[in-house]
Amino acid sequence: xxxxxxxxxxxxxxxxxxxxxxxxxxxxxxxxxxxxxxxxxxxxxxxxxxxxxxxxxxxxxxxxxxxxxxxxxxxxxxxxxxxxxxxxxxxxxxxxxxxxxxxxxxxxxxxxxxxxxxxxxxxxxxxxxxxxxxxxxxxxxxxxxxxxxxxxxxxxxxxxxxxxxxxxxxxxxxxxxxxxxxxxxxxxxxxxxxxxxxxxxxxxxxxxxxxxxxxxxxxxxxxxxxxxxxxxxxxxxxxxxxxxxxxxxxxxxxxxxxxxxxxxxxxxxxxxxxxxxxxxxxxxxxxxxxxxxxxxxxxxxxxxxxxxxxxxxxxxxxxxxxxxxxxxxxxxxxxxxxxxxxxxxxxxxxxxxxxxxxxxxxxxxxxxxxxxxxxxxxxxxxxxxxxxxxxxxxxxxxxxxxxxxxxxxxxxxxxxxxxxxxxxxxxxxxxxxxxxxxxxxxxxxxxxxxxxxxxxxxxxxxxxxxxxxxxxxxxxxxxxxxxxxxxxxxx
Amino acid sequence: xxxxxxxxxxxxxxxxxxxxxxxxxxxxxxxxxxxxxxxxxxxxxxxxxxxxxxxxxxxxxxxxxxxxxxxxxxxxxxxxxxxxxxxxxxxxxxxxxxxxxxxxxxxxxxxxxxxxxxxxxxxxxxxxxxxxxxxxxxxxxxxxxxxxxxxxxxxxxxxxxxxxxxxxxxxxxxxxxxxxxxxxxxxxxxxxxxxxxxxxxxxxxxxxxxxxxxxxxxxxxxxxxxxxxxxxxxxxxxxxxxxxxxxxxxxxxxxxxxxxxxxxxxxxxxxxxxxxxxxxxxxxxxxxxxxxxxxxxxxxxxxxxxxxxxxxxxxxxxxxxxxxxxxxxxxxxxxxxxxxxxxxxxxxxxxxxxxxxxxxxxxxxxxxxxxxxxxxxxxxxxxxxxxxxxxxxxxxxxxxxxxxxxxxxxxxxxxxxxxxxxxxxxxxxxxxxxxxxxxxxxxxxxxxxxxxxxxxxxxxxxxxxxxxxxxxxxxxxxxxxxxxxxxxxxx
Numbered sequence: 008x009x010x011x012x013x014x015x016x017x018x019x020x021x022x023x024x025x026x027x028x029x030x031x032x033x034x035x036x037x038x039x040x041x042x043x044x045x046x047x048x049x050x051x052x053x054x055x056x057x058x059x060x061x062x063x064x065x066x067x068x069x070x071x072x073x074x075x076x077x078x079x080x081x082x083x084x085x086x087x088x089x090x091x092x093x094x095x096x097x098x099x100x101x102x103x104x105x106x107x108x109x110x111x112x113x114x115x116x117x118x119x120x121x122x123x124x125x126x127x128x129x130x131x132x133x134x135x136x137x138x139x140x141x142x143x144x145x146x147x148x149x150x151x152x153x154x155x156x157x158x159x160x161x162x163x164x165x166x167x168x169x170x171x172x173x174x175x176x177x178x179x180x181x182x183x184x185x186x187x188x189x190x191x192x193x194x195x196x197x198x199x200x201x202x203x204x205x206x207x208x209x210x211x212x213x214x215x216x217x218x219x220x221x222x223x224x225x226x227x228x229x230x231x232x233x234x235x236x237x238x239x240x241x242x243x244x245x246x247x248x249x250x251x252x253x254x255x256x257x258x259x260x261x262x263x264x265x266x267x268x269x270x271x272x273x274x275x276x277x278x279x280x281x282x283x284x285x286x287x288x289x290x291x292x293x294x295x296x297x298x299x300x301x302x303x304x305x306x307x308x309x310x311x312x313x314x315x316x317x318x319x320x321x322x323x324x325x326x327x328x329x330x331x332x333x334x335x336x337x338x339x340x341x342x343x344x345x346x347x348x349x350x351x352x353x354x355x356x357x358x359x360x361x362x363x364x365x366x367x368x369x370x371x372x373x374x375x376x377x378x379x380x381x382x383x384x385x386x387x388x389x390x391x392x393x394x395x396x397x398x399x400x401x402x403x404x405x406x407x408x409x410x411x412x413x414x415x416x417x418x419x420x421x422x423x424x425x426x427x428x429x430x431x432x433x434x435x436x437x438x439x440x441x442x443x444x445x446x447x448x449x450x451x452x453x454x455x456x457x458x459x460x461x462x463x464x465x466x467x468x469x470x471x472x473x474x475x476x477x478x479x480x481x482x483x484x485x486x487x488x489x490x491x492x493x494x495x496x497x498x
Numbered sequence: 499x500x501x502x503x504x505x506x507x508x509x510x511x512x513x514x515x516x517x518x519x520x521x522x523x524x525x526x527x528x529x530x531x532x533x534x535x536x537x538x539x540x541x542x543x544x545x546x547x548x549x550x551x552x553x554x555x556x557x558x559x560x561x562x563x564x565x566x567x568x569x570x571x572x573x574x575x576x577x578x579x580x581x582x583x584x585x586x587x588x589x590x591x592x593x594x595x596x597x598x599x600x601x602x603x604x605x606x607x608x609x610x611x612x613x614x615x616x617x618x619x620x621x622x623x624x625x626x627x628x629x630x631x632x633x634x635x636x637x638x639x640x641x642x643x644x645x646x647x648x649x650x651x652x653x654x655x656x657x658x659x660x661x662x663x664x665x666x667x668x669x670x671x672x673x674x675x676x677x678x679x680x681x682x683x684x685x686x687x688x689x690x691x692x693x694x695x696x697x698x699x700x701x702x703x704x705x706x707x708x709x710x711x712x713x714x715x716x717x718x719x720x721x722x723x724x725x726x727x728x729x730x731x732x733x734x735x736x737x738x739x740x741x742x743x744x745x746x747x748x749x750x751x752x753x754x755x756x757x758x759x760x761x762x763x764x765x766x767x768x769x770x771x772x773x774x775x776x777x778x779x780x781x782x783x784x785x786x787x788x789x790x791x792x793x794x795x796x797x798x799x800x801x802x803x804x805x806x807x808x809x810x811x812x813x814x815x816x817x818x819x820x821x822x823x824x825x826x827x828x829x830x831x832x833x834x835x836x837x838x839x840x841x842x843x844x845x846x847x848x849x850x851x852x853x854x855x856x857x858x859x860x861x862x863x864x865x866x867x868x869x870x871x872x873x874x875x876x877x878x879x880x881x882x883x884x885x886x887x888x889x890x891x892x893x894x895x896x897x898x899x900x901x902x903x904x905x906x907x908x909x910x911x912x913x914x915x916x917x918x919x920x921x922x923x924x925x926x927x928x929x930x931x932x933x934x935x936x937x938x939x940x941x942x943x944x945x946x947x948x949x950x951x952x953x954x955x956x957x958x959x960x961x962x963x964x965x966x967x968x969x970x971x972x973x974x975x976x977x978x979x980x981x982x983x984x985x986x987x988x989x
Contacts, residue, residue, distance in 0.1 A: 041565035074532035112574040
């Protein structure tokens with residue numbers, strides 16, 4: 008099979024797009040900015056959902072479902088929120104169509120105009136806090152720890168599959184607490200859940216930190232984010248967790264009576280990850296042959312391909328393959344035996360490489376003779392032959408090893424592409440020529456941040472939570488700074 | 499605790515609404531016709547989803563995701579479909595808001611009008627078949643067996659929680675086949691999946707059959723449905739599976755080359771169940787004390803309530819409860835130990851009855867002395883005391899028995915409320931005074947069907963697949979008929 012992907016080297020953006028399309032993950036739809044998530048891509052998202060959902064439940068959260076539509080006026084209630092979210096959005100103005108008088112199709116029925124327009128949710132803080140108002144009277148009703156799996160719409164002008172689409176799938180946690188401390192604790196708990204998930208399941212090392220005020224979620228007091236580094240040296244925000252203070256409680260008048268009978272506004276958090284994670288997962292590990300998936304999130308972990316010329320060979324190979332498949336499935340490994348006669352082994356090899364199946368086993372007549380199996384691992388593309396009797400044990404260990412290996416590789420890449428800059432000149436040189444995370448001193452002002460962004464397109468990705476104290480001078484203004492922040496160009 | 503529900507006898511509709519609200523299943527939202535599904539209600543829906551999803555996968559289907567929005571023109575492509583679906587719907591006309599010049603809130607930006615309006619999907623045949631066009635060239639690309647879990651919107655004027663809401667959650671299967679026979683087989687396979695699910699998991703006996711032409715899905719050649727009987731004698735359509743013929747393939751120009759190289763249009767099916775199932779589940783088994791849930795779909799199967807006066811009593815009871823909880827969990831039973839000190843045991847008993855938890859265990863000081871546990875089953879409200887050592891075994895058997903018992907009860911109700919009518923007078927008497935399923939001969943015309951509907955509000959629920967041949971005369975026209983069909987008033 009000829010190479011089907013543009014190489015990363017040649018054109019990274021094209022490589023990514025080719026990969027998403029050719030590996031059958033997603034494609035653009037007939038509706039501008041909206042994608043179709045294809046079965047293979049969706050199967051990965053289902054794995055992501057299932058693991059995260061378990062982690063949310065283990066930390067005490069339940070799922071619920073709130074309306075798709077939000078009355079327009081709700082957005083005006085929280086001053087910052089409206090600036091951030093109510094502008095580029097899908098607006099429902101009518102609730103009926105009718106036959107066109109000219110007999111050509113259907114038109115909007117102007118008699119069916121809504122009194123108040125409805126916005127397709129870009130995020131659900133407003134409708135949820137409007138609902139919480141009815142649920143919360145006293146401290147006994149707190150905390151509320153809810154999550155919602157849903158679709159949301161933000162009218163993006165320039166879209167890219169998974170990374171930025173008008174409609175996307177996500178989860179949004181919305182919690183309500185009696186104290187500020189508890190809400191902050193929750194905010195941090197959830198950013199930790201996200202970073203654990205990224206590192207242990209996606210094999211994606213991330214930087215965890217707070218956002219600068221100008222990059223905060225619209226309506227938040229503090230926003231935490233995890234930031235990952237892609238292979239082109241650009242950062243990708245992979246998840247956020249927000250401490251919302253009492254902003255939404257005040258906007259929607261949600262008060263509770265404390266144990267002592269005192270009335271106070273409720274404290275809030277919200278946190279979310281989206282199908283954007285799919286973009287991160289794809290870009291972080293893949294190569295010019297296609298997708299490289301961490302075994303823990305691969306819908307299919309092992310494929311067995313028979314190599315044969317004669318029907319009686321296939322028969323014997325199939326018997327052997329069934330045994331191996333059974334042994335692997337007993338160990339909890341997902342396996343497919345691909346005996347389709349419509350495609351040649353070489354085509355199948357390339358296709359499973361493209362789709363990132365972690366381990367490929369091949370069985371030919373000579374393997375039967377010698378009682379061996381040829382094993383190819385997707386991450387390194389190395390091949391080795393093993394005794395058939397040991398293969399289940401070898402594969403289960405190897406899946407763990409691949410998971411670790413791609414994490415280590417991504418970690419090494421992140422470390423090698425994290426730079427310190429002490430002057431603005433140095434900073435610009437790195438951003439322009441090398442990319443990556445640039446750790447630099449910043450005076451804490453929006454002006455400096457803005458200037459750097461205008462000059463270099465780099466933004467503050469986060470102020471790392473684990474950053475060590477270090478006295479220095481802002482690379483732009485020279486004013487004193489007590490720790491470095493992470494800059495990068497970002498998706 | 500005083501009775502919190504209106505009794506069924508007194509006002510069935512009010513009883514249902516009270517139950518949905520008081521058992522914390524769902525509530526109306528600030529957006530007309532859209533509901534909030536509360537955590538307890540959503541937990542039941544998650545069980546439904548998880549079981550059905552497994553059944554879909556076991557029958558060879560994968561999940562995927564298609565856009566929320568559908569270009570208006572797509573609806574005009576299939577003539578019947580547009581009549582059925584494109585009328586009462588949410589229409590997106592603009593993609594931006596702006597600050598109001600008077601400084602009061604935000605208004606629609608008239609400069610951001612869409613060239614073509616987008617409809618929030620009421621069902622996805624059109625957008626999916628428009629996509630399939632690009633996926634299908636030859637018989638090798640078939641069958642396509644996809645399902646989507648999604649929200650849909652139909653602008654209903656009179657809404658009722660779960661039963662009829664503007665937005666609801668559902669799954670929609672959309673399959674593409676090379677032959678008519680295969681598509682029909684798939685249609686029937688999926689209605690069987692639904693009836694299996696209804697009977698084995700929801701403990702809900704159903705009638706399976708085809709719809710009369712006037713009740714068919716807009717765009718279908720044949721529609722299969724499962725119809726359940728509610729306790730007020732009204733029918734509820736619980737799931738449908740449609741054979742769409744080549745209608746959508748023709749509308750979206752989806753052709754394939756057969757093995758012989760002949761071009762033909764692709765054959766289609768679609769099938770779905772929705773959060774309406776929640777309405778059926780709630781109405782089918784519940785009583786004036788609240789919800790009665792089949793154990794297989796109960797988010798919580800067993801609750802243990804401690805009864806104590808002194809703290810040292812609670813301590814000992816808690817030790818015992820932990821042992822029982824552990825034993826039950828080992829057998830795969832979900833258990834909660836409710837030792838909240840904010841509520842009395844009597845309040846908890848009533849609350850878990852309201853929420854339909856199948857089994858309640860109570861542990862008091864006397865139980866400790868005698869090494870016993872008091873067990874109450876929700877379906878019959880019977881109480882019995884068992885040796886603590888046997889309780890895990892007793893409960894696991896009892897859960898199966900409850901599942902069977904509520905199925906048998908519902909089946910008995912359906913049988914006792916299925917009537918034969920041989921004259922129109924008899925038919926009207928039954929429909930008006932008793933309700934239930936009425937099996938009667940029908941001449942097969944839309945006119946008769948319409949007349950019966952106008953006279954009695956009863957519709958043909960289905961033409962049962964298992965109906966025996968029986969020559970008779972139409973109750974209205976007296977024309978010959980070869981089998982009875984099922985009439986009922988319906989939700």
